[in-house]
Amino acid sequence: MAADRREFLLSLGATVVGGSVLSREASAEALPEALAEPGAAGKKPNVIFMICDDLGYGDLGSYGSQIPTPRLDRLAAEGTRCTHHNTPHAICSASRSAVMTGRYAARTHTAGAYMPQSKGTSLDETLLPQMFKASGYTTHAIGKWHLGDVAGYRPTDRGFDSYLGVAVSDDMQPLPLMRETTPLDADTDREELTPRYTEEALRVLKEAEGSDKPFYLHLAYSYPHDPARGSKRFKGKSAFGDFGDSVEEIDWSVGSILDVLGPQRAANTIVIFTSDHGPWFQGSQGMLRGRKGTAFEGGVRVPFLVKWPGHVPKGHVCERWTGHLDVLPTLAAWCGLKLPERPLDGYVMNFRPDAVPEARKPVVYFSPAGPNNNVHAIRKDDWKLRVAQNDGETYINDHTQGHEHFWLPKPELYHLRRDPRESYDAADRNPQVVAALLEELRSVMKTFPAETQATFAALQTKVASVVTPPGASPRVLKGPQADWEYEPADRKP
Numbered sequence: 001m002a003a004d005r006r007e008f009l010l011s012l013g014a015t016v017v018g019g020s021v022l023s024r025e026a027s028a029e030a031l032p033e034a035l036a037e038p039g040a041a042g043k044k045p046n047v048i049f050m051i052c053d054d055l056g057y058g059d060l061g062s063y064g065s066q067i068p069t070p071r072l073d074r075l076a077a078e079g080t081r082c083t084h085h086n087t088p089h090a091i092c093s094a095s096r097s098a099v100m101t102g103r104y105a106a107r108t109h110t111a112g113a114y115m116p117q118s119k120g121t122s123l124d125e126t127l128l129p130q131m132f133k134a135s136g137y138t139t140h141a142i143g144k145w146h147l148g149d150v151a152g153y154r155p156t157d158r159g160f161d162s163y164l165g166v167a168v169s170d171d172m173q174p175l176p177l178m179r180e181t182t183p184l185d186a187d188t189d190r191e192e193l194t195p196r197y198t199e200e201a202l203r204v205l206k207e208a209e210g211s212d213k214p215f216y217l218h219l220a221y222s223y224p225h226d227p228a229r230g231s232k233r234f235k236g237k238s239a240f241g242d243f244g245d246s247v248e249e250i251d252w253s254v255g256s257i258l259d260v261l262g263p264q265r266a267a268n269t270i271v272i273f274t275s276d277h278g279p280w281f282q283g284s285q286g287m288l289r290g291r292k293g294t295a296f297e298g299g300v301r302v303p304f305l306v307k308w309p310g311h312v313p314k315g316h317v318c319e320r321w322t323g324h325l326d327v328l329p330t331l332a333a334w335c336g337l338k339l340p341e342r343p344l345d346g347y348v349m350n351f352r353p354d355a356v357p358e359a360r361k362p363v364v365y366f367s368p369a370g371p372n373n374n375v376h377a378i379r380k381d382d383w384k385l386r387v388a389q390n391d392g393e394t395y396i397n398d399h400t401q402g403h404e405h406f407w408l409p410k411p412e413l414y415h416l417r418r419d420p421r422e423s424y425d426a427a428d429r430n431p432q433v434v435a436a437l438l439e440e441l442r443s444v445m446k447t448f449p450a451e452t453q454a455t456f457a458a459l460q461t462k463v464a465s466v467v468t469p470p471g472a473s474p475r476v477l478k479g480p481q482a483d484w485e486y487e488p489a490d491r492k493p
Helices: 002-015 070-078 092-101 128-134 190-208 241-259 262-267 324-335 431-445 450-461
Strands: 046-052 080-086 138-143 162-165 177-179 182-185 215-220 269-275 301-307 316-318 363-367 374-380 383-390 405-415
Touching: 046 241, 046 324, 070 241, 070 269, 070 301, 092 128, 092 324, 128 138, 128 215, 128 324, 138 190, 162 190, 190 215, 190 241, 262 269, 269 324, 363 383, 363 431, 374 431, 374 450, 383 431, 405 431, 405 450, 431 450
Parallel strands: 046 215, 046 269, 080 316, 138 162, 138 215
Antiparallel strands: 080 301, 162 177, 177 182, 269 301, 363 374, 374 383, 383 405
């Protein structure tokens, strides 16, 4: 069956010829000068948005990995590669909601990660596919959804014309493969997910060929989320284990999809490739600190590649701060979509090398452990202030739903340009910066729903022990210290 599917993919490929945004109506006026021209022949551009699950900042060749990813490296060379692209949520559902709404998950009442048979992002939120559909696009979702899998919350309920994929993560069971709302498999063959997604993407592109309607294709790979899997073609082929197998197969998939566009459609197609957040047990965070489930950069910084010939600079490395909250307002501006009525938390991304960076509002980072609206950090410009931490393992966050959150006895301050690995707490050398960021944090939290504000207020009353070292999980000591344990005077209980 797998061999037949691969032959089908090859034959199909051969047959396909080649500030928060304030305005409610995105237009060319909202675009940088270099991006203001419409797509080929004045048509709206097509969009292919690809997002992986748990792919780390350092897992692609263009970001320093030794895993062979030639097609994704080529995409980076043909477009722009972002080096400071972040998600505000280091867990699956919340991060995907930020992409789909341009708003923090705490605003959209989205959980960190949904279990099977769950409602999802609030129905009164406008999602990106609804915006595309209202603007005359055909809309297609493939792969992992994870924003609700009961009636009313499924992809075809939220703006997609078609859907093939799984509703939750590959580590959950059962895992039915769905066509629209109908299960095709009661518990699908997880090793065949990437080729089946690729087959569906090629089918969608073939059907869209020659249409006078632009398309929005949302392809959400299930891997390399644990347990990472490659199909029989890729299993055991990588020098980097199962994780490497899955990444190499994703690279193959991306190449297969881009190859069938042909020169004319490729010239008028926006291609974006990214990850929802940092890696979990396996994978590389690219020498950054922390992993999935933490507010350290290794949990929230992700690869982000974007290509739009003639509009996005070719071979450019963008070092400006960008993020998943910016995806919706950017695509709205580029594609002429009407924006939602609710205020957005993102900005229109500008990749021009000579552009003057805009003054951005601070970004806050939420923890996925327990209620997803626990704030752990705030970043403004190059400074990040960590104010809280859950009591689980700092670097590998596993089954942390029951863990508690604690306000740090002393906030930690990191300069992300000088110290991207967040190795050196500079709070005591920059008290004015600490005070300013704390004030910014308390101010921005007033804009969130009442339950998020209440959680934030309660968090500040639950202070960890002062013997907690900078960067550590909170120490909650009961009783005296051990005789052998030394603490400096400013960190004594």
